[in-house]
Amino acid sequence: MTRERLRRVVRTATAARSSARPFAPRRPAPSRAWLATLCGLAATQTHAAGGHHSVDDAAILDPGQCQIETWGGQRLVHLGPACRVGPIELGLNLERERGADGRTVRAGPQIKWAFALTDTLSTGVLASATWQRSDASHASLRLADSSVVIPVTWQFDDAWRAHLNLGRDFHRAQPSTSHSGAALEWAALPALSFVAERFREGGRNAWRAGLRWAATPALNVDLSHARDLRHDGPRGWTLGLTWAFAR
Numbered sequence: 001m002t003r004e005r006l007r008r009v010v011r012t013a014t015a016a017r018s019s020a021r022p023f024a025p026r027r028p029a030p031s032r033a034w035l036a037t038l039c040g041l042a043a044t045q046t047h048a049a050g051g052h053h054s055v056d057d058a059a060i061l062d063p064g065q066c067q068i069e070t071w072g073g074q075r076l077v078h079l080g081p082a083c084r085v086g087p088i089e090l091g092l093n094l095e096r097e098r099g100a101d102g103r104t105v106r107a108g109p110q111i112k113w114a115f116a117l118t119d120t121l122s123t124g125v126l127a128s129a130t131w132q133r134s135d136a137s138h139a140s141l142r143l144a145d146s147s148v149v150i151p152v153t154w155q156f157d158d159a160w161r162a163h164l165n166l167g168r169d170f171h172r173a174q175p176s177t178s179h180s181g182a183a184l185e186w187a188a189l190p191a192l193s194f195v196a197e198r199f200r201e202g203g204r205n206a207w208r209a210g211l212r213w214a215a216t217p218a219l220n221v222d223l224s225h226a227r228d229l230r231h232d233g234p235r236g237w238t239l240g241l242t243w244a245f246a247r
Contacts, residue, residue, distance in 0.1 A: 051071060051222040055165050056112075057161070060088070060124070066084070067082055073236070073239070075099065077097075083247060087113060091111075093108050104134040104135070105132070105133050106130050123152045130143070130146070145170065145171050147179055149167030149179055150165070150166050158187075159188070160187075163185065178200055194209075204228060206228045219241065220242040222238075222240040
């Protein structure tokens with residue numbers, strides 16, 4: 001995302017701030033989905049800033065704009081449509097994972113709000129919930145996880161942006177865990193940028209590095225490699241596409 005677009009998003013968010021109302025508690029993926037993503041079979045919650053990256057940015061779609069994000073691999077496929085509605089961005093996360101115990105499907109809503117602090121600094125709130133059903137449990141779709149995250153974005157140069165996330169993941173059958181991370185984004189060329197992030201999600205710590213290619217003004221292609229910080233932890237590649245359009 002360019003600095004010009006960040007400022008445009010920040011301005012529209014600021015204009016709507018007076019009429020915005022607090023909303024109930026974005027996405028981090030549940031721990032199993034995050035693990036599959038990290039293994040490169042498809043993190044959790046977004047968006048650096050967009051797509052399958054775990055650290056989200058403090059920006060939302062332009063008024064009247066929608067997008068579809070998708071990423072996947074050998075076992076996990078994710079689809080995430082979203083639209084700007086008034087001062088907020090409403091989205092839906094859909095996932096299907098194949099494992100040794102059968103198939104698992106997940107679905108849940110996502111809400112995001114962003115506003116400007118200064119001309120180059122913005123923040124916001126994002127929240128999500130995930131319902132899950134698996135062949136192994138033979139249970140109906142039920143609430144598995146929810147999350148609340150506060151993203152902060154600082155555009156400190158025309159080509160550089162930094163992102164910080166602080167939040168919490170709430171699990172149905174386990175204690176809640178912290179959801180945090182930091183990312184650095186460099187726009188090396190108008191159509192090519194690089195992202196490096198370090199994050200904690202689903203009770204695990206990992207890093208990710210990748211690139212984003214703007215194939216057209218409306219289509220982005222993301223490729224990244226992620227690795228758990230444990231020596232024997234999972235690692236892998238993720239490929240994603242993001243298509244933006246006016247509704």
